[in-house]
Amino acid sequence: MTLRTTPRATARLQFHKDFTLDDAVALVPYYAALGVSHLYASPLLTARAGSMHGYDVIDPTRINPELGGMEALERLVAALRAHEMGLLLDIVPNHMAVGGADNPWWQDVLEHGQRSAYANFFDIDWDNPDPLLNRRVLAPYLGLQYGEALQSGEIKLALAQSGGLVLRYHEHELPLSLASIAPLLRGLSAPLAQHFAEAAQAANPAQAGAAAKQALRNFATAQKEALAPHLAGFSSPGRLHQLLRRQHYRLAWWRTAAAEINWRRFFDINSLAGLRVERPEVFDATHGLILQLYVRGLIDGVRVDHVDGLAAPGTYLRKLRRVMAAAGAQRPASAAQGAPYIVVEKILAAGETMPARWQADGTTGYDFMDQVSAVLHDPAGEAELSALWSLTGRGTDFLQIEDQTRRQVLRDSLAGELTRLAGLLTRLARQDRATTDFSYYVIKQGLQELLAAFPVYRIYAGPAGADAEDGRAFDTAMGLAAQRIRRADRPVLDLLRHWLLEARPCALPAGPARALLLRTRIAFQQLSSPTAAKAVEDTAFYRFGRLLSRNEVGSNPGQFSLTPASFHAQAAWRGAFTPGAMLATATHDHKRGEDTRARLAVLSEIPGEWELAATRWMRLNAAIREPVGPDAADELMLYQMLVAGWPLGLEAQHQAGIEAYGTRVAAWQQKSLREAKLHSEWAAPNEEYEAACERFLMACLDARRPMLYELIAFASRIAAAGAINGLTQTLLRLTVPGVPDLYQGTEFWDQSFVDPDNRRPVDFTARMSGLRQGPEDLTAWRDGRVKQGLIARALAARREMQGLFAHGSYEALEADGDMAGHLIAFRRADLQHEMLTLATRLAGGFMVQIPLLPPYVWGTTSLAVPSGRWRDELTGTAYESPGTLLLRELLAKLPVALLRRV
Numbered sequence: 001m002t003l004r005t006t007p008r009a010t011a012r013l014q015f016h017k018d019f020t021l022d023d024a025v026a027l028v029p030y031y032a033a034l035g036v037s038h039l040y041a042s043p044l045l046t047a048r049a050g051s052m053h054g055y056d057v058i059d060p061t062r063i064n065p066e067l068g069g070m071e072a073l074e075r076l077v078a079a080l081r082a083h084e085m086g087l088l089l090d091i092v093p094n095h096m097a098v099g100g101a102d103n104p105w106w107q108d109v110l111e112h113g114q115r116s117a118y119a120n121f122f123d124i125d126w127d128n129p130d131p132l133l134n135r136r137v138l139a140p141y142l143g144l145q146y147g148e149a150l151q152s153g154e155i156k157l158a159l160a161q162s163g164g165l166v167l168r169y170h171e172h173e174l175p176l177s178l179a180s181i182a183p184l185l186r187g188l189s190a191p192l193a194q195h196f197a198e199a200a201q202a203a204n205p206a207q208a209g210a211a212a213k214q215a216l217r218n219f220a221t222a223q224k225e226a227l228a229p230h231l232a233g234f235s236s237p238g239r240l241h242q243l244l245r246r247q248h249y250r251l252a253w254w255r256t257a258a259a260e261i262n263w264r265r266f267f268d269i270n271s272l273a274g275l276r277v278e279r280p281e282v283f284d285a286t287h288g289l290i291l292q293l294y295v296r297g298l299i300d301g302v303r304v305d306h307v308d309g310l311a312a313p314g315t316y317l318r319k320l321r322r323v324m325a326a327a328g329a330q331r332p333a334s335a336a337q338g339a340p341y342i343v344v345e346k347i348l349a350a351g352e353t354m355p356a357r358w359q360a361d362g363t364t365g366y367d368f369m370d371q372v373s374a375v376l377h378d379p380a381g382e383a384e385l386s387a388l389w390s391l392t393g394r395g396t397d398f399l400q401i402e403d404q405t406r407r408q409v410l411r412d413s414l415a416g417e418l419t420r421l422a423g424l425l426t427r428l429a430r431q432d433r434a435t436t437d438f439s440y441y442v443i444k445q446g447l448q449e450l451l452a453a454f455p456v457y458r459i460y461a462g463p464a465g466a467d468a469e470d471g472r473a474f475d476t477a478m479g480l481a482a483q484r485i486r487r488a489d490r491p492v493l494d495l496l497r498h499w500l501l502e503a504r505p506c507a508l509p510a511g512p513a514r515a516l517l518l519r520t521r522i523a524f525q526q527l528s529s530p531t532a533a534k535a536v537e538d539t540a541f542y543r544f545g546r547l548l549s550r551n552e553v554g555s556n557p558g559q560f561s562l563t564p565a566s567f568h569a570q571a572a573w574r575g576a577f578t579p580g581a582m583l584a585t586a587t588h589d590h591k592r593g594e595d596t597r598a599r600l601a602v603l604s605e606i607p608g609e610w611e612l613a614a615t616r617w618m619r620l621n622a623a624i625r626e627p628v629g630p631d632a633a634d635e636l637m638l639y640q641m642l643v644a645g646w647p648l649g650l651e652a653q654h655q656a657g658i659e660a661y662g663t664r665v666a667a668w669q670q671k672s673l674r675e676a677k678l679h680s681e682w683a684a685p686n687e688e689y690e691a692a693c694e695r696f697l698m699a700c701l702d703a704r705r706p707m708l709y710e711l712i713a714f715a716s717r718i719a720a721a722g723a724i725n726g727l728t729q730t731l732l733r734l735t736v737p738g739v740p741d742l743y744q745g746t747e748f749w750d751q752s753f754v755d756p757d758n759r760r761p762v763d764f765t766a767r768m769s770g771l772r773q774g775p776e777d778l779t780a781w782r783d784g785r786v787k788q789g790l791i792a793r794a795l796a797a798r799r800e801m802q803g804l805f806a807h808g809s810y811e812a813l814e815a816d817g818d819m820a821g822h823l824i825a826f827r828r829a830d831l832q833h834e835m836l837t838l839a840t841r842l843a844g845g846f847m848v849q850i851p852l853l854p855p856y857v858w859g860t861t862s863l864a865v866p867s868g869r870w871r872d873e874l875t876g877t878a879y880e881s882p883g884t885l886l887l888r889e890l891l892a893k894l895p896v897a898l899l900r901r902v
Helices: 021-025 028-034 069-082 104-115 146-152 178-185 190-201 205-222 224-232 237-244 254-260 280-295 313-328 366-374 379-390 398-411 415-430 440-453 468-484 491-502 512-537 564-577 594-604 607-623 632-645 655-676 687-700 706-735 764-773 778-783 785-800 802-807
Strands: 010-013 038-041 045-047 057-063 086-091 095-097 137-142 156-159 165-169 172-175 249-253 269-274 301-304 341-344 739-743 809-813 823-829 834-840 862-864 868-872 878-881 884-886 896-901
Touching (some): 021 069, 028 785, 057 069, 069 086, 086 280, 104 137, 104 205, 137 172, 146 237, 146 249, 156 205, 165 237, 178 190, 190 205, 205 224, 249 254, 254 415, 301 313, 313 341, 366 594, 366 706, 379 607, 379 632, 398 440, 415 440, 415 491, 440 468, 440 491, 468 491, 564 809, 594 607, 594 632, 594 706, 607 632, 607 687, 607 706, 632 655, 632 687, 632 706, 655 687, 687 706, 706 785, 706 896, 778 785, 785 802, 785 896, 802 823, 878 884
Parallel strands (some): 010 739, 038 086, 057 095, 086 301, 301 341
Antiparallel strands (some): 095 269, 156 165, 165 172, 809 823, 823 834, 868 896
């Protein structure tokens, strides 16, 4: 069988120093037996030491030595090829890690400023109106205010290993400019001082500076005792301040970044700086190794992280495909065949599609994760759960909460980016006598209203203008902004629309005006994306708790459920337009594990039972609730999480297990409170409120209180129904159009929480053993082997019928009878094969102890199954269909079925 670059199924692995590439070699036979065609690796390029995720790249030219380096990668690929498997790589073109002392490109910028060879690698505003930042980079690394940090003595002058002089502040190393070093050395060695002075004026300061640093290193080796006391003389606060004024950076308190940052960050993270990958030299420097890996056949495709952070995603992706395809001609004959596989991490809003002109195979699957979860929610429960949530006082209108959080993010963490963009727009206004009277204040107000109302992450208007979809998104924001802005200021919205959407920069002559318009347009698009991410996923999702299973990456909590018809329509669309898109139900970034969400979804079916339980617990726990907290909303969200993640089989007498579970929930709770930014936040933690909430949590789990026993009983009440949901979403992921992705360890039940909980070590030994043993009957369902067995058998079908799953037709099926609404089913076929997928939904209203509806529940409900012989690929059961079959027969052994025409 020839391996193709487009995967049949992928398995995502998170690599770090405690799980290396060599560790993955031992897992290759397991994943091959499971039926996966490609491993899907987290970023492998050299990241910051100790990184647990790899997105903080410091050197894109090497495979991370902590993971084993290139040699270990070659060993892993050799093992994969021996099992007819391939490798996909997660790449990070948007940003690099900065600060510390380990990114040579960033350190060169700090040392040489605009004369650095890397000055244009990063998205830095060198022409800042602030005199303290003009031609300088903000270095927001101080834990104290600047004056206090100087006075504290924590900033020290020292000799770097490279031979230059640096300022050290904890883990940060800030190089001194060559020009500023010369005066420091005059009293020590006139020749050395002259050497640095000449290097500062050289055409190539980095090269000349290297020679000067070598001379200083030689001097320091020869005269160790002379250098240290000499440098100590410059360590007073006053002299350090004068020295810092001569640098190409402004060292500052970390909190100044929110309002004064003059370079693009990844969201609001000061340790991640945006790259200008749209520049050819930056693309080449950051993608050289990636292309080499593809040419050598070591990887078969890439997952592009945070594509919306790039200046021009479409241009980037077309170029990436072009250069990878050209490189593909040099791949060895033994490598996987076909075009390079390219998927993008992108959040799609309701009704939004990935632009076809990007030439990507699809998204990484957040959209599917939303759809498959929503179709397992009962719309009948929305009103009652909304009423329960309204008792907390937080409000039931998610759009209103989103508006509040967007404004807060723009006011606080992204204020600097908003100020910079408003400044660029004001410069545009000053260029034309017709617009010169639009003030900075009015422009900023209009801009803020647009960003607060933007319905998608971003638009993609470029030099030639925008398409119709961009126009619709912009006009939606315009309509809302017009309602919220002062009537007198509404004309500014039309002006913003012209600049940011309608105008065609390519129609302008090349020059400053054209460059400014393009720069402004890109800056707007690169601000709307982090505004949405920080406000919605990282804030509003932690404030709105009607039902937390709908608060997931790529989801809209305001949309409570999805009809089967809508689910089918979106699956059919995917099959027609992006059949190579990934299908995910768990990722390294999910807020709740796939089976945690599946169990929570059951509450939508029994809202009355949930309300009785939650309100009773609130009354029972009044005695342990402290005046400081938790508030009612945080309490209700805590109860949801306790029930949703309760480990299968954990009983009240298992004290160690309960303590371990409490520790995990406490970590989620702290993150939830800080992300919500109401009672606490990362920038200013409210330790008193957080401690009160943790004490409340631990008291809930106290075996001396009735709450614990009721909690266990309720979790047990819905666990089997939740498992039915889990098996349903698993089979749907494996059989609808697209490429199913398996996140590490989730072949067993996944009751995880948000990171880092969802990145805990995986017990692969248990999973390998489980696959060898095979699934037992449903009475032993709690060990997870039933889910693993389903995956293995469905993937075996995908391997045997690759054409059907890659390009086969998709047809929704409807059952006939009273229980028809509890089935989701569809037919897939090609010229050779025909398969039917059947899956149970909305089983929470039935008291089930195992993940299966009893046959009598299905009654006489039936499904039209074409006449002939059929076999269930999951159970091996054979059927002879006269034209219809009863669901009580088809779903007698498992809550799902995969029927293949024999």
